[in-house]
Amino acid sequence: MTGTVCLVTGATSGIGHETALGLARAGARVGIVGRDRARTDRSAQAIRADVPGAVVDAFVADLSSQAQVRHLAAEVRSAYDRLDVLVNNAGAIFDSHAVTEDGIERTWALDHLAYMLLTLELLDLLKASAPARIVSVASMAHKRGRIGTDSATGYSAIKAYSQAKLGNVLFTAALARRLAGSGVTANSLHPGVVATGFAGGTGGWFGLAWKVIRPFLIAPSDGAATSLHLATSPDVEGVSGLYFARCRPVPVSAAARDEALQERVWASSLRQIGEPGSLP
Template identity: 55%
Template sequence: MTGGGTGPMAGKTVLVTGGTSGIGKATALGLAALGARVAITGRDLARTRDAAAGIAAAAGNPAVDPFAADMSSQAAVRQLAQEILDAYPRLDVLVNNAGGFWATRRLTADGQEHTFAVNHLAGFLLTNLLLDRLKAGAPARIVTVASAAHSSGRIDFDDLQDEHGYSAQRAYAESKLANVMFTYELARRLHGTGVSATTLHPGGVRTGIGTEDPGLLFKLAFSLARPLLKTPQQGAATSIYLASSPAAEGITGKYFVNSKPKASSKSSYDEAAAARLWQISADLVGLTARGQQPN
């Protein structure tokens, strides 16, 4: 599949994970309105098709394609990557947007702690599986949605699965710190390829995050903060900027807030920890066990 609408992103192909609602849907709409062909993912195909049709109509661009994928499943992420490779001869932008907040500890089908698996490992695996296609069409961009919550996060290499006293806030902050560290390590590994890697804090946004398993404290805090939160459209602005703006071309290894580079937490710049996290992540998703070396 090629094509798209007219506009500054015409001829570009973009994949936005978690594109059926919230920031992801607003990001997909913004990029489709700029003329890109946009692929979105969601867990339910019917719902994803409906979202794609709504985005296409609102953007005035019919080139919005739905893909079903449960990002908590490594097999589903691998299948998604293959479907994307089969569908698109080139991929210009990957927006790792899918993520969430869960109050109670649960394990995925792969035996991974759910928050870490969805918020970090899924994007890590998908990015690696699509890297060759992104490199082939360079210049290309990888944008990963993190959060200011990363600043309170800590990568506990002795308990990445949060087996010892699960805290939803701690698990979320750890996963978002992993997003930032992954981006910085990815940028180092992609040096000279023409593929950039950036990450961002979208701001506090009125979305459906946490509604699946919110917990009492989350519900209370969210209801109190709701009047102060951004709309999904406002929250998507930085993702859209990093995915499409000529001003962001070639910028890599940076963390953005309100479409401007900003320093992330001190621990996020620990290169040794980032390299260790990369290797452990590769092992957890089977990139090394299958004889596939992480890029």
């Protein structure tokens, strides 16, 4: 990866930090994105301490805000003249319904729309750097996801999260079709059930259950393995539109395979992020 530039969102802890660390160890210049300046700077410093000579750039943005995603993309375009790998990793689960400043349910906004908006904002840079890779961290939770379950009435953290993860897989498939022949690939993945702080926004029964099972989950370094495989391995060069677990392509749900649903979610997501309808 020497000479390459990679960007990892949600890189202040957990899978994202381990992914950024692995890319730095492989020789890449790494941009890390976090929501909090102090935590993001600490993560960057920790990577530099582990990998002497590593070039690590810290970017700060709340990715649930579309304005901040666009500002982040502008900063990245200003900082880099190439982008070889984009890892969409940031995400969370919330135990109560809330909407963002853009009027969108926050799980969908952070866990799905931010992936799409940041990717589209950086797509020209990725295409100019081809061959390039887009890696989106989804989840096996997509298999229980249903589109249209974000109502404040009867809100469920698990349903909202599963819907967003289904959104990731649908987006990846639709994006891969549009990128055919461009030299840019797009794949999604299930990292495993990892002992991270992603459920920090929850309380109640789910938050309690997470605390109970967390000691039995896999380590973040293991959870990052598939992200790193998709970002770096020559085995997946040119492979696009697939969903991986344990570094292997695996089947997705019937809903995720539905091309008509992929296109409907692509179109509706474009409207939600305010992109012109003429976008491919």
